[in-house]
Amino acid sequence: MEQKDITVEDFRHVLDNFPTVRTIALVGEGEPLMHKGFFEMARMATDRGIRVVTLSNGSTFSSSNVKKICAVGIVYISVSIDSFDPSTFAASRIGGDLTQVLTGIKRLADYRDSHGFQYPRIGLKGTLFDQTQNQIPAIVAMAKSHGVEIFEGFQPLNPMSTYLPIYPTEKLKALDTDEMGQVTAAILRDSAKALTQLKSVSQFCEDEGIALSKNGRGNGLRPNCDEEWVYALLSGDITPCCQIKTPISSNWNLTSHTLDEVFADTLYENTRFNLWNGLFPDHCKGCFKTNV
Ligand SMILES: C[S@@+](CC[C@H](N)C(=O)[O-])C[C@H]1O[C@@H](n2cnc3c(N)ncnc32)[C@H](O)[C@@H]1O
Incomplete structure (x- = not known):
């Protein structure tokens, strides 16, 4: 890489x-x-x-x-x-x-x-x-x-x-x-x-005393995906999972948006919602976590 x-x-x-x-x-x-x-x-x-x-x-x-x-x-x-x-x-x-x-x-x-x-x-x-x-x-x-x-x-x-x-x-x-x-x-x-x-x-x-349940955020349904972090690329783009390394939306960039704005973004929310429910977007194709 x-x-x-x-x-x-x-x-x-x-x-x-x-x-x-x-x-x-x-x-x-x-x-x-x-x-x-x-x-x-x-x-x-x-x-x-x-x-x-x-x-x-x-x-x-x-x-x-x-x-x-x-x-x-x-x-x-x-x-x-x-x-x-x-x-x-x-x-x-x-x-x-x-x-x-x-x-x-x-x-x-x-x-x-x-x-x-x-x-x-x-x-x-x-x-x-x-x-x-x-x-x-x-x-x-x-x-x-x-x-x-x-x-x-x-x-x-x-x-x-x-x-x-x-x-x-x-x-x-x-x-x-x-x-x-x-x-x-x-x-x-x-x-x-x-x-x-x-x-x-x-x-x-x-x-x-590190808050990390590995079970997603409070209302998440699915362990393994949507862990309690964001993954940041050097470009400032963030994704909800470190396995997704391709920026998904230009709105998810910390050089131009605050973290709160990204979290409030509809596409970001939808992506996380889908991860919780095991409805995996194309970006997840092949990921071993989708089989766990
Ligand atoms: C990318 S490495 C980077 C950190 C450090 N250099 C290391 O070797 O642990 C992080 C982890 O990803 C794993 N890894 C690297 N390339 C991989 C790949 N193509 N498929 C699956 N795991 C991989 C490594 O085994 C390591 O545990």
Whole structure:
């Protein structure tokens, strides 16, 4: 996907424009820790009393990054681990080094504990393929033994239209077969077991006083969709779900409209209403959440 970093100045404006924000996730399609302004932005947020969470491939938990992560007070960091097998992991992560990731997680947990930091708590996330669909129990055991405490969740290869142009041809084959359904079913089955080994994100949020039920807003009918956030693109366009990455309406843009105006927009309301009821718009075509 096109890689583009938010500027530190734009991030400052976002914080200025949303003074009531309490928790912020510094995430994107790329690797947050590779952003040169990552720690500056994190500090800017924590200085305002905002909790910062993030999501990483775990490959750059060097001694100096580990110190900075703890010092800036990042509350939660989840690490993506797609396989327990180093060669499968390397294939999925294009040269990724599983040992380096696991060593880094342990380095972070050890530094945190030996220096009296409460945070960050460390979570687990990942993407499963047909050949790795039964690996959640082994990944969980391995991650737990290196300091992971929270199970955030796994997802199958994303079959939505925004992703298709970036896949190699051989991966496209896997998307229109029963394999997707099988992977989703395996994830559901093994996630329940994983939650007997690791704390759930909902529990973590409850412990930390972060309002996140994962069940949609108060009058929502359908879990999984219409979660309690908006997803913002660097252009200022927002969508009701992070799986929808194509701007739907020019009225849903935070450079020209306030959040309240977007929420009051009829199309926005209708889209959320449809998500609640499982009436999925075209933008949701292929999303694994529509099968859950
Ligand atoms: C896009 S990554 C970005 C953050 C960080 N670099 C990482 O690796 O976790 C966020 C999550 O999306 C998952 N992911 C990335 N590409 C995906 C795809 N095409 N289909 C499904 N999940 C994907 C990753 O496994 C990861 O857990």
